[in-house]
Amino acid sequence: MSFSDMPVDVGPVYEGERIRAKQMYVELGGPKMEKHFELVRVKPAKEIKDGEVIIHGPDLKDMEQGSTHPIGILVEVSGPELEEDLEAVFERRIHEFCNFVNGIMHLNQRYTNWMRISTSAFNKGFNSFQMLGTILIRLFKAELPIIEKAQVTLYTEAKDIEKPHEFAMSIYDKRDERARTIHDEDVDMFYGCVLCQSFAPTHACCITPDRTSLCGSINWFDARAAAKVDPKGPLFEIPPGECLNLEAGEYAGINEMIKKRSLGEIERIYLFSGMEFPHTSCGCFEAIDFYIPEVNGHGIVDRNYSDVAINGLPFSAMANQTGGGKQLPGFNGISIQYIVSPKYQQYDGGIETIVWMNKGVKDRVEEFLPKDLLPKIATEEDVPDINNLKKWLEEVDHPIVKTWAEALGEEEEEEWEAEGAMVPMGTVGMTIPGVGGAGGFKIILKNCKIHAESIIIKKIDPRAKRKK
Numbered sequence: 001m002s003f004s005d006m007p008v009d010v011g012p013v014y015e016g017e018r019i020r021a022k023q024m025y026v027e028l029g030g031p032k033m034e035k036h037f038e039l040v041r042v043k044p045a046k047e048i049k050d051g052e053v054i055i056h057g058p059d060l061k062d063m064e065q066g067s068t069h070p071i072g073i074l075v076e077v078s079g080p081e082l083e084e085d086l087e088a089v090f091e092r093r094i095h096e097f098c099n100f101v102n103g104i105m106h107l108n109q110r111y112t113n114w115m116r117i118s119t120s121a122f123n124k125g126f127n128s129f130q131m132l133g134t135i136l137i138r139l140f141k142a143e144l145p146i147i148e149k150a151q152v153t154l155y156t157e158a159k160d161i162e163k164p165h166e167f168a169m170s171i172y173d174k175r176d177e178r179a180r181t182i183h184d185e186d187v188d189m190f191y192g193c194v195l196c197q198s199f200a201p202t203h204a205c206c207i208t209p210d211r212t213s214l215c216g217s218i219n220w221f222d223a224r225a226a227a228k229v230d231p232k233g234p235l236f237e238i239p240p241g242e243c244l245n246l247e248a249g250e251y252a253g254i255n256e257m258i259k260k261r262s263l264g265e266i267e268r269i270y271l272f273s274g275m276e277f278p279h280t281s282c283g284c285f286e287a288i289d290f291y292i293p294e295v296n297g298h299g300i301v302d303r304n305y306s307d308v309a310i311n312g313l314p315f316s317a318m319a320n321q322t323g324g325g326k327q328l329p330g331f332n333g334i335s336i337q338y339i340v341s342p343k344y345q346q347y348d349g350g351i352e353t354i355v356w357m358n359k360g361v362k363d364r365v366e367e368f369l370p371k372d373l374l375p376k377i378a379t380e381e382d383v384p385d386i387n388n389l390k391k392w393l394e395e396v397d398h399p400i401v402k403t404w405a406e407a408l409g410e411e412e413e414e415e416w417e418a419e420g421a422m423v424p425m426g427t428v429g430m431t432i433p434g435v436g437g438a439g440g441f442k443i444i445l446k447n448c449k450i451h452a453e454s455i456i457i458k459k460i461d462p463r464a465k466r467k468k
């Protein structure tokens with residue numbers, strides 16, 4: 001495969017390239033655009049004109065510098081071994097392949113896709129979406145040899161994107177609906193994905209029926225199909241092995257996988273906890289599940305929400321805390337589908353710990369949430385800030401209120417003692433969240449043994465301190 005006819009270089013070395021606003025020629029999709037999408041469909045060979053690129057709307061050379069446009073990317077493929085289950089996994093490769101182009105930055109997936117094309121690439125002659133479509137076709141066929149024919153259609157005009165966007169949304173809904181029909185106990189194999197390791201080298205996704213990938217694009221069925229056709233590829237089987245903690249979703253096989261894939265950086269994962277050994281996050285999560293210490297509950301904010309969340313932080317600030325392959329208790333990258341999983345953060349208390357969601361998220365999941373809980377989950381329309389949240393939760397009698405006496409320190413001092421508490425430690429990272437769940441610091445203990453006769457946890461009241 002050659003790209004010598006292209007005015008810019010193409011290759012994996014350019015993955016991770018950042019294009020800041022002042023370096024961009026145009027922006028496509030992203031939070032400023034209402035409708036955008038990317039979709040892959042498997043079609044019969046006779047319906048594909050191999051190598052064809054169709055553009056609906058203005059081409060790159062017709063766009064004004066600094067402008068923002070809708071983008072719809074439809075990739076249609078055929079091949080005798082292809083099946084519909086592979087569509088979502090192929091679709092995720094659009095992110096990777098676009099990022100191979102020197103001068104393109106691609107973020108997110110499905111209907112949150114967001115691209116920037118750099119001025120430098122444009123000035124070198126990368127001035128037509130024909131080139132983008134051709135590069136995608138060549139990469140799809142070269143990297144996934146089971147694809148025999150491919151064609152690409154690009155939509156860059158608001159009126160032209162309406163119908164294909166609606167169609168893409170119906171396909172995503174269909175995939176999500178099917179994923180909700182099975183659960184972890186129905187299967188004997190889980191799957192992993194390392195497609196995002198170029199951005200977050202210590203991150204690997206573990207995909208089970210009850211925990212869809214955090215990007216929301218790859219469910220258990222999709223991962224199974226991908227691992228079957230390309231067992232040495234970025235999606236692979238994870239035999240679960242011994243279940244070490246059912247409630248937390250801790251499995252020997254998953255721990256083994258993450259230890260190997262994170263090069264020893266991460267040793268344990270609780271699939272169903274955001275507070276202890278949480279699943280790592282790359283940067284592609286659809287939403288962030290964050291702990292709100294003031295009310296002992298969880299909040300959820302998605303990447304389309306442009307205001308600050310209830311904890312006073314915008315999505316972008318929390319995303320910096322959450323992503324990068326770190327394991328940061330209190331901040332967990334999740335898919336929207338995981339919110340409606342019956343195992344959602346069950347180790348931390350489950351669905352009844354959710355006290356706040358931005359309205360966009362709540363609207364998307366409301367039909368799946370318990371009817372009695374729904375009006376008790378605040379949005380930005382109910383409560384303006386954290387200071388008013390506690391009172392509001394009391395007024396609506398949210399179930400979290402019952403946990404406060406114990407969790408929010410009415411007991412000033414708690415003493416805990418365990419006989420012979422000798423804990424062998426390898427390398428342990430512990431993150432202490434700061435005020436509002438933000439900031440804080442990390443303590444790393446290397447090659448040490450800790451012996452404690454007792455541990456005393458004290459709540460420090462700054463006012464009491466000042467009186468002394």
Ligand code: SF4
Binds near residue numbers: 204213216218285
């Ligand atoms: S977020 Fe996870 S499942 Fe999705 S592409 Fe990245 S590694 Fe794969």
